[in-house]
Amino acid sequence: MSTARPPVAVTVDLVVLTVRDDRLQALTVRRGEEPFAGEWALPGGFLQPDEDLATAASRELLEETGLTSDHFHLEQLASYGDPHRDPRMRTVTVAYVALAADLPTPTAGSDAAEARWQPVADLAADDALAFDHATILRDGVERARAKLEYTPLAAAFCPPEFTVTELRRVYEVVWGVEIDPRNFHRKVTGTDGFLEPTGATTTRDGGRPARLYRVGAVRTLHPPLMR
Amino acid sequence: MSTARPPVAVTVDLVVLTVRDDRLQALTVRRGEEPFAGEWALPGGFLQPDEDLATAASRELLEETGLTSDHFHLEQLASYGDPHRDPRMRTVTVAYVALAADLPTPTAGSDAAEARWQPVADLAADDALAFDHATILRDGVERARAKLEYTPLAAAFCPPEFTVTELRRVYEVVWGVEIDPRNFHRKVTGTDGFLEPTGATTTRDGGRPARLYRVGAVRTLHPPLMR
DNA sequence: GACCTTATCGTCATAGTGACATTAATCGAC
DNA sequence: GTCGATTAATGTCACTATGACGATAAGGTC
Structure with missing residues (x-):
């Protein structure tokens, strides 16, 4: 030394x-x-x-x-x-x-x-x-x-309560890719601990009211979302 | 500032x-x-x-x-x-x-x-x-x-030419888990660019001669191996 | 109420994985 | 040389995850 x-x-x-x-x-x-x-x-x-x-x-x-x-x-x-x-x-x-x-x-x-x-x-x-x-x-x-990819950190770019679509927009913008809304919805709502429903809905993005979520407790996504 | x-x-x-x-x-x-x-x-x-x-x-x-x-x-x-x-x-x-x-x-x-x-x-x-x-x-x-998990870095713990089993031992030791040898073999030999066969074999681990590999060119594994 | 918009759920084919069986190729003992 | 032990390599099957896409739901607007 x-x-x-x-x-x-x-x-x-x-x-x-x-x-x-x-x-x-x-x-x-x-x-x-x-x-x-x-x-x-x-x-x-x-x-x-x-x-x-x-x-x-x-x-x-x-x-x-x-x-x-x-x-x-x-x-x-x-x-x-x-x-x-x-x-x-x-x-x-x-x-x-x-x-x-x-x-x-x-x-x-x-x-x-x-x-x-x-x-x-x-x-x-x-x-x-x-x-x-x-x-x-x-x-x-x-x-x-x-x-x-492997953490729920996209939620850090969202307000405390957000919709699945808002979360998807984060992924699309940060990764610069388009993501199928239906598969994305299935994935994030199906990953245990990623999203916690608040019970409320919003129409701020237009169309059918979307459920609002808070980010859940998990620190890593298993399996990860992939680019 | x-x-x-x-x-x-x-x-x-x-x-x-x-x-x-x-x-x-x-x-x-x-x-x-x-x-x-x-x-x-x-x-x-x-x-x-x-x-x-x-x-x-x-x-x-x-x-x-x-x-x-x-x-x-x-x-x-x-x-x-x-x-x-x-x-x-x-x-x-x-x-x-x-x-x-x-x-x-x-x-x-x-x-x-x-x-x-x-x-x-x-x-x-x-x-x-x-x-x-x-x-x-x-x-x-x-x-x-x-x-x-997501890079071929386990090979850094191996000599330049190594067998699939030797690579698996690295994963088992570093992660502290047991891995099924057959599934591991399928995974690493099937992941494009992870392993390059040298053409040679060795019996240094006993049993049937094992093929020797060098680490390939990819820097990330898609999809990753998971703990 | 028609219609547009977006959300949510469903279907189907395919790829990847865990659990486990089987066959292959060497070595050492005799 | 044959047998058995040992490890390598390939295969099978059920199940899960994913990509591509269709269908339905529930609000808005005019």
């Missing part, structure tokens, strides 16, 4: 995803300072002295969206530490993914910087975001896509 | 796993220094100034095992940054998981510290390892278990 201890700045960056206007969108902020001043970047900031990584992620989330972390599904994504990822200094960033329903206010957080939702499809180019944030975003999107 | 930049030491720790004696085992090293002097810990060390995270992981792996990283499947696991995880100072550690066939020399690396393979079942207690390493090990083992 090496004993040297070179100075490294640790940051926490966020891939905040939501489904808006039938597209998967990510929260971006415009940078005010060099480097990359004026360019779009993922929200994030430095890890504070007495803060756990998850705490820092929650704090940044609050600062950028004005919403506490219980409005989100928040999980660690990965860390990125290329020695030259930040021209100013040696940094290592721990990225988190946050999934949210569309409810959160369009974009305005308590933080001063300009913030905006942008479709992830528009941010695919390597230079679409500052630093290595395009890579981080790609990894975050891939994580979200993968997790929809 | 906060602009403060408190001093943090970044380390890289390794969960090195192998299947030995029909048990899943992890590489552990005995600590020479405080804190936790004399206790077992995961191998690891400080991130060096001009080193990427993956490079640091490879370097540590080489230092601890004497083997270059192409002997392993190496992937990032997660980062851990509880403010008090190291009593000496503020540290954030980026953990990697390395999977290896049993071939690597039992334990002796080029590094001076005493090193040993230990069954992961014996390291389950929170205080079985220094720092938060028991937690990291648990997460690493869980990662390995999960990846066997």
Whole structure:
């Protein structure tokens, strides 16, 4: 084990995803300072002295969206530490993914910087975001896509009570595929613990009233839904 | 975004796993220094100034095992940054998981510290390892278990050429379950791209000669094997 | 009330899986 | 060389899950 201890700045960056206007969108902020001043970047900031990584992620989330972390599904994504990822200094960033329903206010957080939702499809180019944030975003999107397969996490993109069709739209948008409504309905209502009926119905999507569900207790889907 | 930049030491720790004696085992090293002097810990060390995270992981792996990283499947696991995880100072550690066939020399690396393979079942207690390493090990083992389901990664625990039975033993040991040999055989030989027959056979496991396979090109199994 | 829209349920063929039988090919003992 | 033990490989069958699609239900709108 090496004993040297070179100075490294640790940051926490966020891939905040939501489904808006039938597209998967990510929260971006415009940078005010060099480097990359004026360019779009993922929200994030430095890890504070007495803060756990998850705490820092929650704090940044609050600062950028004005919403506490219980409005989100928040999980660690990965860390990125290329020695030259930040021209100013040696940094290592721990990225988190946050999934949210569309409810959160369009974009305005308590933080001063300009913030905006942008479709992830528009941010695919390597230079679409500052630093290595395009890579981080790609990894975050891939994580979200993968997790929809074997967890009930699609519900994190929905309001607390939602219809089967609304849930299906999440899958279609995040995966970019069309799904047969009848087979999907059979699958999700038949998977034990995925959905709990509330007893209520809604006509907000038009047509015949649809049953409302809350997400159930299971953490993994057996068998998984597949892309 | 906060602009403060408190001093943090970044380390890289390794969960090195192998299947030995029909048990899943992890590489552990005995600590020479405080804190936790004399206790077992995961191998690891400080991130060096001009080193990427993956490079640091490879370097540590080489230092601890004497083997270059192409002997392993190496992937990032997660980062851990509880403010008090190291009593000496503020540290954030980026953990990697390395999977290896049993071939690597039992334990002796080029590094001076005493090193040993230990069954992961014996390291389950929170205080079985220094720092938060028991937690990291648990997460690493869980990662390995999960990846066997939907990737051909079980082959990383096997020599370059292996039999279906040897592969099955990996699944049985890592998952801690018994698997029907005939159904397993059907599944893995029928999954396109999982196994490539070498044309050769072996009798090293006794009985009728078994065909030898190399791992194929696919990176994910569709449909997955399930626990 | 006709009709549009969406929700929910049903049908059928096919693929995948668990449980288990059978046959095949080697080794070692005698 | 034959026999038996051992493990490999293939096969059978029932059941479950899934894809593709039809049919019916229950609200809205005009």
